[in-house]
Amino acid sequence: AYAHQDLPFEQLVHALQPSRSMARHPLFQVMIVLQNNAVASLDLPGLVARPLDGETGAAKFDLGFNFVERTDLDGAPAGIDVTVEYSADLFDEDTVTDLGKRLVRMLTLGAADPAMPISQFDLLASHEWRQLLNGWNATARELEPGAEAQTIPALFAAQAARTPDALALVAEDDRLTYAELDTRSAHLAALLTDRGVRPGDVVAVAVPRSTALTVALLAVLRAGAVCLPVDPDHPAARHRALLADAAPAVVLTAPDGPAALRDTGAPVLVLDASGAPGAGEEPVTRPGALPGPLPDSPAYLVHTADPEGVPRGVLVPHRGLVNRLLWMRDVLALGPEDRVLHKAPADLDASVREVLAPLVTGAAQVTVPPGGGRDMVALARQIRRDAVTTVHFAPSVLEAFLAEPETAGCTGLRRVLVDGEPFPPGLAARFRAHLPEARLHVLHGPAEASFDTLAWSADGGTEGAYAPAGRPVPNTRALVLDAHLTPLPPGSPGELYVGGVQLAHGYRGRAALTAEHFVADPYGPPGSRLHRTGDLARVTRDGTIELLGRVDDRLALDGRRVxxxxxxxxxxxxxxxxxxxxxxxxxxxxxxxxxxxxxxxxxxxxxxxxxxxxxxxxxxxxxxxxxxxxxxxxxxxxxxxxxxxAALPDPQLGTARAPRNDVERTLCDLFTELLGVESVSIDDSFFDLGGHSLLATRLVSRVRSLFGIELPFRDIFDAQTVV
Incomplete structure (x- = not known):
């Protein structure tokens, strides 16, 4: 810098040609100035002169640090004065004061031990350590006496005993009380036990959303086995990979289930629409005592994406799920008067709480028919028809739901849960405008920690510049750490680590991967662990964790990992x-x-x-x-x-064949409007041009308003083009 200090700044800018913005300086945003020259004196006869600091009222840069060396009367060094100038649009006084204190602390530590690596500098004051580790993470809470010794089947059995005649399940025309669901799942669990399924065995469940799916999932857990949910709509190659990794003892499927599931070598048990064994199976008429699981037994095996294409099977224990569901009951006040919509695919994280949360809280589960989870009009109508009070969305799906005019009639909604993607700015305000009577809860967490470890209420929270993830839920921990597992002060970006009772056992059969992503917790009790989420995050001054992106290349799309x-x-x-x-x-x-x-x-x-x-x-x-x-x-x-x-170009879309009549012209205009392309031919595929299921719902809505016809949602996928 000193060697090139005579280079005119304007010449540098001209040579580099940086992108220009009115929001920031083109080359840098932080200026450091060292004034180490002797202070000029002004000696005027008969006058005493002293320098005054000038105030311009505007900051030239986002941050400016001005270091001025002081000397005593004899010219000996007497310290350094530091002045910090900051843009009030970006920083508040408390933040800048904290920056100054940490700068002084860093310099003090470095001067005391010049050989100490900077990575070992402890920049946090004692009160900051206490706040980060024991203040915002003081989440210990007894959600229910003896909750740590509970399991999902035990919670369901207790609820069924309390309210045997209450409605437990609504699936199209099928309605089951708690007593009926208890009986059906107990019979199937006994049959699995008779088939040789033992506690800890994996049972694959490849059944569409229906009564049979809920019965099957509950039966697997009651048999003490590990449930592997499989999406029947996935390709055969995916089915083979999942089952090869899990090695299930039994595969439960529907009569028209995927053929690939029958070629794995594992016994296949076909269930009818009621969840009972199909023709040729001998049902158990009097199920005896079921083995049941232990609190630390794995309940679910949920597979997540892997860069190498090898499925990562996460073993989620009962203890973690129990904490997650009891928190939903107590903190979100989910109870017998509620109806929870089950619309997520079976293998998605959200499906676990949509199926289980109502069954352990006395609420009723309302099942969306297969293929109906993407039709926002049908979804809004079902929410009204079945008096649904609780629903879960990914943020992008919530946007599409709010854009549908029929949403205005969903006045019975009491709570909407949102997770799976970073929460975009402004969505909370749009939500309140459309559904003022409902409460919006933003959740965040990985499958490796029973799906949700952070929660943020849009009612009481203040939106910042980045996506809010919230604070730790009861009996969990969340820390933002650097590469050396040192807690970072508020405002500093680092990787999000989560721990506590909801932590998964790890990745099934992949010890090295488990050791890489589940590390010893240096700040917790002996034996405790933390999971590296891969989320780039920061803690705000009020303890809210915000998401800044990822430390890896993983993407979040439609509520799923990619x-x-x-x-x-x-x-x-x-x-x-x-x-x-x-x-x-x-x-x-x-x-x-x-x-x-x-x-x-x-x-x-x-x-x-x-x-x-x-x-x-x-x-x-x-x-x-x-x-x-x-x-x-x-x-x-x-x-x-x-x-x-970031350097990849934006896709250029559109082809040439023009519409031949007013109907085709209107449909092409709808394609261009929804897809954001310059032109569309009558032969262009809606999905090849960038369309997806969320945009398809908007297309159905626009066709209804323009043509006055009810276009079936599936027709968009079957036809795809204007002609």
Whole structure:
């Protein structure tokens, strides 16, 4: 800096040509100035002069540190004065004061021991340590006497004994009381035991949302087994991978269940619509005592995305789920007067609480028919018809739900739970405008910690600049740490670690991966662990944790994890593709859309994107299949050899064949409006142009308002084009 201090600043800016913005300085935002020259004196006969600090009322930079060396009367060093100038639009006085204190603390430690690595500097005062570790993380709470010794079957049995005649399940025309659900699940659990299922065995459940699914999930838990939920709509390759990893003792499926489930070698038990064994099976008429699980026994095996494409099976124990569900009962006041909508796919985290939360709190579960979870009009109508009080959404799905005019009639909703994606700014205000009587709860947490460890109430919380995740729920911990597992002060970004009673056992059969992501808790009791979430986060001054992004490449899309590496591995396995990169781009509704960028193996032969996406659909779950595929000549890489996803170009869409009549012209206009493209031909696929199920719901709504017809939601997927 000193060697080049004579370079005119304007010349530097001209040479670099940085992007310009009225919001910030073009080259840097923090200025450090060292004034180590002798202070000029003004000697005027008959006058005593002293310097005055000038105040301009405006900050030139976001932060400015001005260091001035002082000397005594003899010219000896007498210390350094530091003045901090800051932009009041970005910082408040308390934050800047804290920055100054930590700067002084860092300099003091460095001067006392110059050989100490900076990573070992303790910049937190004692009261800050107490606040981070024991203040905001003082979450110990007895949700119920003896809760630590409870299991899901025990909670359900107690509820069924209290309210045997209360409604437990609504699934289209089927209605079950707690006593009836208790009987059906007990019979199936006894049959599983007779089939040789023992506590700790894995039982795969591949049944669409229905009475049979709820009966099957509850029966597996009552038999003491580990439930592996499987989405029947996933491709055969995915089914084979899941079952190869889990090695289930039995597979429960529907009469029309996926064929791949029958080729695993495991016994298959077919269930009818009621959850009873199908034809040819001998039901157990008088089930005896069931073995049941222990509190530390695994209850669920939930698979999450992995960059290498190998499913990560997370073993979630009863103890963690019990804490999660009792918290929902007590803190969110879920009770017998409530009806909880079950609309999530069976293998999704949200499905666990949608199925189990009502059954251990005395509420009723209302099941959305298969395929109905994406039709916002049908969803709003079912919420009204079945008097639903509680529903869960991913933020992007909530946006689509609020955009549907029929949402205004859902006045019976009392609480809406939102998680799976970062909560966008402004959504809370839009929610309050549409559903003023309902309460909005933002949740955050990984499957590795029983799905939700942080909660933020939109009623009492203040939205900041970043997505709120909230504070730890009862009996959990959440810390923002640096690479050396040192707590970071409020405002400083680091990785989010979570711990406490809800922590999972780890990844089934993958000890090395478990050791990498579940680490010893240096601040907890002996034997306690923390899970590295991969979330980049910070703690605010009031203890709220905000999400800033990811420390890895993982994406959150439609409430699910997406590992770009897994999708890229499948794409590059196609012979026409030399390299691939997957990322998200903001879609027409503001939500993310998955986009694949591919480099052709033969530069002279363009990639057939339709064939490539069909290849991906045969290997990947539907939510990880890219909505768009863009050919590029090459991929850009960062200095450390990673794909530079930020440098990938925005996709250019649209083709040429024009509409032939007013109806086609109106439909093409709807496509361009919803998809944000310049032009659409009558042969363009709605989904190839970037459409997805959320936009399809808006298309159905716009067709209804313009043409006065009720277009079935599934027709969008069957037809896809204007003609």
């Amino acid at each position: 590992e770009p590496g897994e999708v890229e591995r499948v794409l590059t396995a196609h012979p026409a593709v030399a390299a691939a990169a997957v990322t998200t781009r903001s879609g027409p509704t503001g939500g993310p859309a998955l986009v694949a960028y591919v480099v052709p193996a033969d530069p002279a032969a363009p990639v057939d994107t339709s064939a490539l996406l069909a290849h991906a659909a045969a290997e990947l779950p539907h939510h990880t299949v890219p909505a768009l595929c863009v050919s590029v000549d090459t991929l850009a890489y960062t200095a450390d050899g990673r794909i530079d996803r």
